Amino acid sequence: MNKQAHSAKIHSSQPWLHQHGAEVQKFGTVRQFPVGLSAEARLYSCERLNQILADTQILYGLYKKHHWLMRGATFYQLHLLLDKHAGEQNELIDSIAERVQTLGGVAIGDPRHVAEITRIARPPNGAEEPPAMLSRLLEAHEAILIDAHDAARRTAEQGDDGTNDLIVSDVIRTGELQAWFLAEHLVDTPLVRA
Numbered sequence: 736m737n738k739q740a741h742s743a744k745i746h747s748s749q750p751w752l753h754q755h756g757a758e759v760q761k762f763g764t765v766r767q768f769p770v771g772l773s774a775e776a777r778l779y780s781c782e783r784l785n786q787i788l789a790d791t792q793i794l795y796g797l798y799k800k801h802h803w804l805m806r807g808a809t810f811y812q813l814h815l816l817l818d819k820h821a822g823e824q825n826e827l828i829d830s831i832a833e834r835v836q837t838l839g840g841v842a843i844g845d846p847r848h849v850a851e852i853t854r855i856a857r858p859p860n861g862a863e864e865p866p867a868m869l870s871r872l873l874e875a876h877e878a879i880l881i882d883a884h885d886a887a888r889r890t891a892e893q894g895d896d897g898t899n900d901l902i903v904s905d906v907i908r909t910g911e912l913q914a915w916f917l918a919e920h921l922v923d924t925p926l927v928r929a
């Protein structure tokens with residue numbers, strides 16, 4: 736585009752479409768942000784947060800899948816409960832991702848990238864029995880909780896109190912509460928006669 740055409744385009748209201756450029760920050764790197772933490776501490780926290788972020792995105796997906804595929808006598812309450820948990824996990828996803836950005840990192844976002852990194856087992860593409868769906872969700876919760884406890888301790892050791900707080904106050908507390916709600920559905924108790 737010559738200079739005249741370039742200038743004409745700047746002064747028009749034509750959107751600049753189909754723009755492509757170089758990647759300006761690689762995944763797994765941090766920029767220098769003045770938040771009082773070393774680059775090493777921020778890089779470490781971003782790595783741990785991105786693992787939790789990937790696994791939480793998979794957990795969110797599992798919740799929606801099982802919300803849709805629920806069946807049986809307790810369909811309605813489980814359909815609603817799993818969607819409530821999905822919504823809470825979705826909020827966590829945003830908080831964790833924005834913590835990575837706050838530390839100067841790059842939050843994992845594309846689901847194909849998430850699939851490469853997650854440690855949560857892949858479910859069958861079809862439907863399972865409701866108790867198996869709930870067990871699968873509980874296993875995903877426990878995997879995230881084990882990782883989160885370790886990440887919370889180690890990020891605190893590096894001085895990253897904000898990341899420690901997010902992991903403890905949001906990831907761990909939400910995960911533990913949701914695991915309780917799921918586990919109580921797996922108690923084999925009579926419906927009508929004791």
Ligand SMILES: [Fe+2]
Binds near residue numbers: 802818
């Ligand atoms: Fe729905």
